[in-house]
Amino acid sequence: MTYSPPVEDQKFLLDHVVAIADLLDDRDLVAAIVEGAGQFAAGEFAPLNRIGDETGAKWSSEGVTMPPGFKEAYRGYVEGGWGTLAGPTEHGGQGLPLALASVVMEDLGSANMGFSLVMMLTPAAVEALRHHGSPELQQDWLPKLVSGEWTGTMNLTEPQAGSDVGALKTRADPAGDGSYKIKGQKIFITFGEHDLTDNIVHLVLARLPNAPRGTRGISLFLVPKILPDGTRNDLRCVSIEHKLGIHASPTCVMAYGDHDSCTGWLIGEENKGMAAMFTMMNNARLNVGLQGVSIAERAMQQAVAYARERVQGSREGRPARIIDFPDVRRMLLRMKALTQSARALTYYCAGQTDRGSLGDEAAAARADLLTPLVKAYGTDVGVEVTNLALQVHGGMGYVEETGAAQHVRDARISPIYEGTNGIQAADLVGRKLGLEGGEALRRLLADIRADSGGEAELTGLAVDCAAVAERMLDAGPDDRLAGSYPFLTMLSVAVSGWLMARQAAALDGHDGDPAFAAMKRAAARFYLDQVVPEARGLKAAASASAEVLYSIDEAAFAA
Numbered sequence: 001m002t003y004s005p006p007v008e009d010q011k012f013l014l015d016h017v018v019a020i021a022d023l024l025d026d027r028d029l030v031a032a033i034v035e036g037a038g039q040f041a042a043g044e045f046a047p048l049n050r051i052g053d054e055t056g057a058k059w060s061s062e063g064v065t066m067p068p069g070f071k072e073a074y075r076g077y078v079e080g081g082w083g084t085l086a087g088p089t090e091h092g093g094q095g096l097p098l099a100l101a102s103v104v105m106e107d108l109g110s111a112n113m114g115f116s117l118v119m120m121l122t123p124a125a126v127e128a129l130r131h132h133g134s135p136e137l138q139q140d141w142l143p144k145l146v147s148g149e150w151t152g153t154m155n156l157t158e159p160q161a162g163s164d165v166g167a168l169k170t171r172a173d174p175a176g177d178g179s180y181k182i183k184g185q186k187i188f189i190t191f192g193e194h195d196l197t198d199n200i201v202h203l204v205l206a207r208l209p210n211a212p213r214g215t216r217g218i219s220l221f222l223v224p225k226i227l228p229d230g231t232r233n234d235l236r237c238v239s240i241e242h243k244l245g246i247h248a249s250p251t252c253v254m255a256y257g258d259h260d261s262c263t264g265w266l267i268g269e270e271n272k273g274m275a276a277m278f279t280m281m282n283n284a285r286l287n288v289g290l291q292g293v294s295i296a297e298r299a300m301q302q303a304v305a306y307a308r309e310r311v312q313g314s315r316e317g318r319p320a321r322i323i324d325f326p327d328v329r330r331m332l333l334r335m336k337a338l339t340q341s342a343r344a345l346t347y348y349c350a351g352q353t354d355r356g357s358l359g360d361e362a363a364a365a366r367a368d369l370l371t372p373l374v375k376a377y378g379t380d381v382g383v384e385v386t387n388l389a390l391q392v393h394g395g396m397g398y399v400e401e402t403g404a405a406q407h408v409r410d411a412r413i414s415p416i417y418e419g420t421n422g423i424q425a426a427d428l429v430g431r432k433l434g435l436e437g438g439e440a441l442r443r444l445l446a447d448i449r450a451d452s453g454g455e456a457e458l459t460g461l462a463v464d465c466a467a468v469a470e471r472m473l474d475a476g477p478d479d480r481l482a483g484s485y486p487f488l489t490m491l492s493v494a495v496s497g498w499l500m501a502r503q504a505a506a507l508d509g510h511d512g513d514p515a516f517a518a519m520k521r522a523a524a525r526f527y528l529d530q531v532v533p534e535a536r537g538l539k540a541a542a543s544a545s546a547e548v549l550y551s552i553d554e555a556a557f558a559a
């Protein structure tokens with residue numbers, strides 16, 4: 001099954017949800033990028049999806065070898081300049097909107113999710129370096145990261161430091177010449193080692209001697225595999241993990257400073273590493289949310305194709321294909337509606353980020369508020385849609401032959417990494433709810449209510465969200481956290497429902513493909529009539545206190 005890029009939906013969203021014309025006044029360029037990215041991803045990356053899963057990345061003491069064809073495909077990505085789209089112009093980037101780069105990232109993720117991770121993390125490293133690195137570091141390292149000639153990684157996790165990054169122990173000692181000696185072990189490092197490029201630039205969180213405890217004592221370092229003089233740095237990939245999915249993405253245990261001579265350079269200020277890492281993480285969180293959209297799109301396309309072919313039973317006296325049955329249609333339309341809603345939310349957030357970078361403070365606050373929603377809702381959609389796609393295949397979905405199972409396995413990591421979805425929910429009710437004293441959220445909900453196209457359930461959901469939020473602002477931390485996940489889902493559906501209603505309204509006068517317009521109308525209708533009311537049903541869970549959760553002793557869970 002090949003991948004067919006959803007070019008029409010992508011362009012429609014850029015026009016009507018992102019309002020890309022405000023950000024880039026060149027329709028032809030937008031169309032060329034959207035169409036070209038789709039062709040590239042479908043032609044070069046999608047055919048490698050299966051081999052990436054079956055063969056996977058291989059470790060030896062010499063390094064990590066990617067499956068056949070990956071090196072050439074990566075070269076095509078670099079030569080096509082695909083990684084440079086949103087990169088800084090002063091370092092070889094094209095300075096185009098993030099919303100447009102998001103389309104490219106979505107296509108790459110649909111075509112080959114495991115592989116796309118290396119393309120996702122490098123721009124995130126570029127963001128951290130361009131906002132926090134010294135001019136010298138930027139000059140030395142950014143051009144080849146922007147072009148994709150070198151790749152970047154993100155090193156937070158250690159065995160005892162997962163969600164609690166503040167518990168990390170990797171050390172950085174000043175070497176006396178402006179550089180630092182890095183020593184420690186990191187786990188779960190995506191593309192920590194590979195054979196796609198000559199150099200890998202690791203962004204590593206570490207602790208200086210006598211640094212304050214917790215996240216206030218963490219600094220960020222640039223630690224290259226190959227040093228500027230061409231010699232190898234004292235770091236190595238100890239092993240890679242055997243895991244459920246994304247086999248094309250090597251997940252590495254990294255050892256820094258086995259011989260006490262691993263060199264790194266400080267990015268930003270001492271003990272301010274979390275600020276720099278957050279720049280990187282916010283970019284990566286948006287892209288992980290997008291991965292949910294990517295994998296949902298790929299799985300959904302496959303399910304639609306299968307449902308149109310598989311003959312089973314009869315309907316109205318004639319042999320039926322399974323797409324003729326109401327329950328299969330329900331699954332297919334739900335997949336369409338969820339995928340389109342998560343795409344709309346993600347692109348909208350990218351567009352707000354773009355406006356924020358141009359100095360629009362309200363848009364920047366909105367992007368900040370929406371980022372945990374994009375990450376968690378997008379990836380939850382990815383998991384649900386890939387599961388539905390497998391279900392549509394019946395037993396053939398459960399065997400590996402059709403490829404439906406690979407999408408389920410690949411999608412499953414996305415609610416876990418880049419801050420679990422539970423941590424996203426905590427971020428929403430902890431930091432984001434109180435942005436501008438709660439005004440950022442109030443403005444968002446007011447916009448939804450004012451522009452809900454007369455959709456009573458949607459207006460009701462926005463009112464419910466406002467009531468839960470006001471209650472949470474007055475509640476203690478445990479009570480807020482107890483309802484955080486259902487609240488995150490409610491709010492995500494409210495924003496996505498609003499964007500779906502706006503799209504349906506924008507169809508009036510649409511002169512594109514009538515089948516696309518018909519599907520968009522049906523997907524919006526389904527979402528507003530069936531998904532929005534489900535989210536309203538979460539109000540009780542979002543409003544519940546933590547009382548029942550702590551009414552039992554820990555041991556009772558094992559009873």
Ligand SMILES: Cc1cc2nc3c(=O)[nH]c(=O)nc-3n(C[C@H](O)[C@H](O)[C@H](O)COP(=O)(O)OP(=O)(O)OC[C@H]3O[C@@H](n4cnc5c(N)ncnc54)[C@H](O)[C@@H]3O)c2cc1C
Pocket residue numbers: 154155156157161162163164187188189190191243251413416417418419420421422423426
């Ligand atoms: C394939 C893969 C690739 C990865 N790539 C990278 C990478 O490139 N770089 C990197 O640094 N890391 C990477 N990671 C690590 C990943 O980010 C962590 O696994 C993730 O942050 C969760 O940490 P943990 O596994 O230690 O789980 P824990 O922190 O032990 O969490 C376990 C469970 O407890 C919950 N939990 C924990 N703390 C809280 C809390 N305070 N409130 C509510 N719930 C909580 C979590 O939501 C989760 O459900 C990767 C992991 C995998 C599996």
